[in-house]
Amino acid sequence: MTIDVVHIGLGPLGQKMIRSAVQRGSIRLVGAVDTDPAKIGKDLGAFCGIGSLGITIAGRLDDALRGKSAQVAVVTTVSGLAAFEPQLAPLARAKLHVVSTCEELAYPWRRQPQLAQRIDQVCRHHGIACIGTGVNPGFLMDYLPTVLTGLCQKVTGVRVWRVQDASVRRVPFQQKIGAGLTVKEFEAKREAGTLRHVGLPESVDFIAARLGWQLDKVTESIEPVMAEQEVKSGYKPIAKGMVRGVYQIGRGFVANDEIITLTFRAAVGEPESYEEIRIEGEPAFSSRIAGGINGDLATCAVTLNVVRSILQVSPGLKTMADLPIPSWFTASP
Amino acid sequence: MTIDVVHIGLGPLGQKMIRSAVQRGSIRLVGAVDTDPAKIGKDLGAFCGIGSLGITIAGRLDDALRGKSAQVAVVTTVSGLAAFEPQLAPLARAKLHVVSTCEELAYPWRRQPQLAQRIDQVCRHHGIACIGTGVNPGFLMDYLPTVLTGLCQKVTGVRVWRVQDASVRRVPFQQKIGAGLTVKEFEAKREAGTLRHVGLPESVDFIAARLGWQLDKVTESIEPVMAEQEVKSGYKPIAKGMVRGVYQIGRGFVANDEIITLTFRAAVGEPESYEEIRIEGEPAFSSRIAGGINGDLATCAVTLNVVRSILQVSPGLKTMADLPIPSWFTASP
Numbered sequence: 001m002t003i004d005v006v007h008i009g010l011g012p013l014g015q016k017m018i019r020s021a022v023q024r025g026s027i028r029l030v031g032a033v034d035t036d037p038a039k040i041g042k043d044l045g046a047f048c049g050i051g052s053l054g055i056t057i058a059g060r061l062d063d064a065l066r067g068k069s070a071q072v073a074v075v076t077t078v079s080g081l082a083a084f085e086p087q088l089a090p091l092a093r094a095k096l097h098v099v100s101t102c103e104e105l106a107y108p109w110r111r112q113p114q115l116a117q118r119i120d121q122v123c124r125h126h127g128i129a130c131i132g133t134g135v136n137p138g139f140l141m142d143y144l145p146t147v148l149t150g151l152c153q154k155v156t157g158v159r160v161w162r163v164q165d166a167s168v169r170r171v172p173f174q175q176k177i178g179a180g181l182t183v184k185e186f187e188a189k190r191e192a193g194t195l196r197h198v199g200l201p202e203s204v205d206f207i208a209a210r211l212g213w214q215l216d217k218v219t220e221s222i223e224p225v226m227a228e229q230e231v232k233s234g235y236k237p238i239a240k241g242m243v244r245g246v247y248q249i250g251r252g253f254v255a256n257d258e259i260i261t262l263t264f265r266a267a268v269g270e271p272e273s274y275e276e277i278r279i280e281g282e283p284a285f286s287s288r289i290a291g292g293i294n295g296d297l298a299t300c301a302v303t304l305n306v307v308r309s310i311l312q313v314s315p316g317l318k319t320m321a322d323l324p325i326p327s328w329f330t331a332s333p
Numbered sequence: 334m335t336i337d338v339v340h341i342g343l344g345p346l347g348q349k350m351i352r353s354a355v356q357r358g359s360i361r362l363v364g365a366v367d368t369d370p371a372k373i374g375k376d377l378g379a380f381c382g383i384g385s386l387g388i389t390i391a392g393r394l395d396d397a398l399r400g401k402s403a404q405v406a407v408v409t410t411v412s413g414l415a416a417f418e419p420q421l422a423p424l425a426r427a428k429l430h431v432v433s434t435c436e437e438l439a440y441p442w443r444r445q446p447q448l449a450q451r452i453d454q455v456c457r458h459h460g461i462a463c464i465g466t467g468v469n470p471g472f473l474m475d476y477l478p479t480v481l482t483g484l485c486q487k488v489t490g491v492r493v494w495r496v497q498d499a500s501v502r503r504v505p506f507q508q509k510i511g512a513g514l515t516v517k518e519f520e521a522k523r524e525a526g527t528l529r530h531v532g533l534p535e536s537v538d539f540i541a542a543r544l545g546w547q548l549d550k551v552t553e554s555i556e557p558v559m560a561e562q563e564v565k566s567g568y569k570p571i572a573k574g575m576v577r578g579v580y581q582i583g584r585g586f587v588a589n590d591e592i593i594t595l596t597f598r599a600a601v602g603e604p605e606s607y608e609e610i611r612i613e614g615e616p617a618f619s620s621r622i623a624g625g626i627n628g629d630l631a632t633c634a635v636t637l638n639v640v641r642s643i644l645q646v647s648p649g650l651k652t653m654a655d656l657p658i659p660s661w662f663t664a665s666p
Contacts (some may be wrong), residue, residue, distance in 0.1 A: 150639075210660050
């Protein structure tokens with residue numbers, strides 16, 4: 001099976017996505033769009049740091065698809081749902097299914113129900129399916145825990161830890177999580193909203209919706225992880241008393257009962273990276289991936305894997321709960 | 334959400350299923366069928382060791398459903414597909430979706446394609462969906478590994494270990510895996526086919542099909558686990574040189590390349606119980622559930638969880654790859 005894809009959005013993640021897609025025999029890139037005049041007209045492959053792909057970056061979808069057709073649009077443009085909405089219309093009119101890394105699209109039904117409903121209607125009207133996915137939100141802190149509850153006769157709590165030693169990650173990631181800042185600088189960035197990993201409340205909502213839990217409250221906290229001694233494993237030394245990363249918790253409550261706890265912790269000098277899911281109930285158990293999962297690589301992987309699953313569902317705004325297994329797939333011989 | 338269920342087959346697993354179903358607010362039992370004259374006419378709850386449910390065990394589906402309706406039939410009768418086929422017809426005529434623990438139904442398309450096709454046609458003709466599931470086959474050694482490949486840009490191998498210390502399991506299970514036999518007795522039972530855990534080749538086929546791998550060969554081996562010293566943790570002491578359990582491996586090959594390895598090991602005195610999945614590729618990672626998952630409890634749980642997902646798919650013979658997440662669910666308020 002080979003699926004024809006047009007790509008929208010060529011920021012750092014979009015460029016990675018292009019490189020991932022090209023390595024796959026099961027995905028055929030037919031075109032790419034970015035609105036940045038500095039990118040339009042360039043060769044897609046050369047721009048993404050690989051050999052020429054014979055595809056010119058277009059400024060508009062019409063230009064990208066001239067004389068070509070595609071089944072799915074992969075969209076890596078924005079994190080917010082309001083910004084995503086106007087981008088959907090031309091894709092829907094072109095009858096393209098949409099798989100996007102837009103974090104708020106992963107589960108918008110509780111937080112932004114009217115926007116979600118409008119997007120759903122556009123999809124149904126044009127007979128296409130649309131989904132927000134990625135590694136987080138989209139997989140490790142929502143989809144996978146919900147899958148694991150399938151083993152249970154009873155579930156009373158879902159706890160997830162995604163803990164990363166940021167030392168091995170690229171410099172912009174270390175900067176994004178606040179490594180090397182003073183507490184004051186961290187707080188200023190937190191106020192400005194630039195530190196926040198987007199998607200934890202959406203992950204809480206996803207789990208609750210699929211399990212049938214009616215949440216009374218969803219909260220989100222963002223705190224600095226402090227260096228208790230000098231840390232030298234990152235892109236620059238971090239002195240004692242400085243910030244070495246971020247600690248973010250999403251919680252879901254029924255009355256005063258905290259039944260969902262999602263902890264995201266990324267810091268330079270973290271002793272261990274891991275993904276851990278604990279399901280409380282019958283049976284109670286923990287599932288652990290030691291070493292953790294690289295976010296950039298896996299976000300591209302999950303997105304490209306969902307490109308197949310989205311072909312197998314009815315029209316509308318979908319979530320990962322609705323899809324046939326979004327597994328990796330090879331091109332059939 | 335409450336789903337009306339009729340249950341077919343009241344052997345040990347069926348009785349457990351009844352007890353599990355009764356504990357759930359989200360499942361309403363409306364009737365139960367068994368062909369054993371010794372069971373027909375008895376009160377279902379009393380027969381299953383719980384209080385009266387006001388349901389009389391019927392010998393035929395018509396009798397069980399008289400004046401009632403159901404959406405799904407849960408079938409715990411047989412392991413083999415040939416024996417399952419004739420049981421499907423009356424259920425399909427009654428427009429009941431079917432969720433069964435029949436192991437060979439979990440993925441029959443490669444090993445028994447004609448039978449699978451006939452079952453698929455019956456389902457489509459009557460507008461119902463049918464699936465084989467459980468913890469194994471159905472979840473831990475096929476569905477969950479396939480889900481985890483969704484994190485991957487590339488997959489080159491799937492390895493699964495399901496390792497159980499049988500000391501804590503019920504006596505019939507310890508006997509079933511050959512604990513306490515001589516090697517000669519073990520081999521006789523292996524020849525007779527009574528030792529075999531049914532479903533490993535189906536699990537191999539399931540993974541390969543969803544990933545798009547065309548297997549050239551699927552093999553299955555069954556070997557005894559020997560006591561290297563006296564083992565006293567089981568239902569009876571096992572002397573050195575006797576069998577303490579079974580060691581079963583399913584393998585899938587492309588040419589001479591073993592790309593799928595599923596290892597099932599259940600033995601009295603096994604030092605550790607665990608579920609481990611290793612995905613080889615990009616990224617490569619291992620996921621582990623320390624302590625393992627109790628098979629009886631989880632088979633009932635998975636089956637009852639699939640009862641919801643089966644309502645959300647189109648008619649036909651389905652596999653776990655086709656379903657929306659078969660997660661646990663609570664009755665909505």
